[in-house]
Amino acid sequence: MAIQPAIRPAGSSHTLRFVGTLIAGATPQTLNGTVPATAAPTANTPLEIKFALADMTDAAARLNPARRLPASIFDDNQPAGSSPQANTVVGTPGVLPSQNPAGKTWMQNVRVRAQENSATSAAPLIARIDVLNVLCYVDTASTGLNGNTGVPVVGIPFAFTAAGVTAIGTAAAPGAGVPVVIEIEIVDAPTR
Secondary structure (H helix, E strand, O other), rough: OOEEEOOOOOOOEEEEEEEEEEEOOOOOOOOOOEEOOOOOOOOOOOOEEEEEEEOOOOHHHHHHHHOOOHHHOOOOOOOOOOOOOOOOOOOEEEOOOOOOEEHHHHHHHHEEEEEEOOOOOOOOOOOEOOOOOOEEEOOOOOOOOOOOOOOOOEEEEHHHHHHHHHHHHHHEEEOEEEEEEEEEEOOOOOOO
C-alpha cells in the first residue's frame, strides 16, 4: 500500500511526516511512496522514490489540511535570487552536479530526514538514503507521480541492501516491504 502523510505534527506548518512500509509499485511511479518496479533491482544502487506532499488517495484527501502543508509554504514571491522563480516543474535544493539550487523557491528549501524503522539495526534493509540529493517536482501528466494534480512532490534516492531488495519484492510478487520514517520540511526564512 502507498505511504500517505501521517497527521502533520502539531504546531508545524512546514513539516510532513511519512511513516509506513516501502513496497514495490509500478514504473513509472504513480502512487505515493512506492518503489518503482525494475526488471532487476540492484543492491546498493540508488533508486528515486517520490513522496507527494499531500494525501493522494482521492481529490478530497488532497485538500485535508492535517495531511498537507499550507498553500502559503509554496508561495514563490520570496525575496531571494530573482523572484519570483521560473515556473519550472522540476527543481532541487542544490546538491546535483551544478551545486546550485534550482526551481521554485520551495524546491530550493526542501530538507529531508529519513531512516529505516526496523526493530534492529543488525541486518539493515537500506544501505543509504541520499537526503541531500533530492529532486522536487510539480505533479503533472509527465512529472512527479504523473497524476496531473499540481501537488508538490519530493523524490528521495534510496539504496537498498540485498536483503532490502528481497524485502521489497516486485509488483507481481511483493515482499514484506521496508519500514521507514521520513520527514520532509520546507524550510522557512526566519522572521526579524
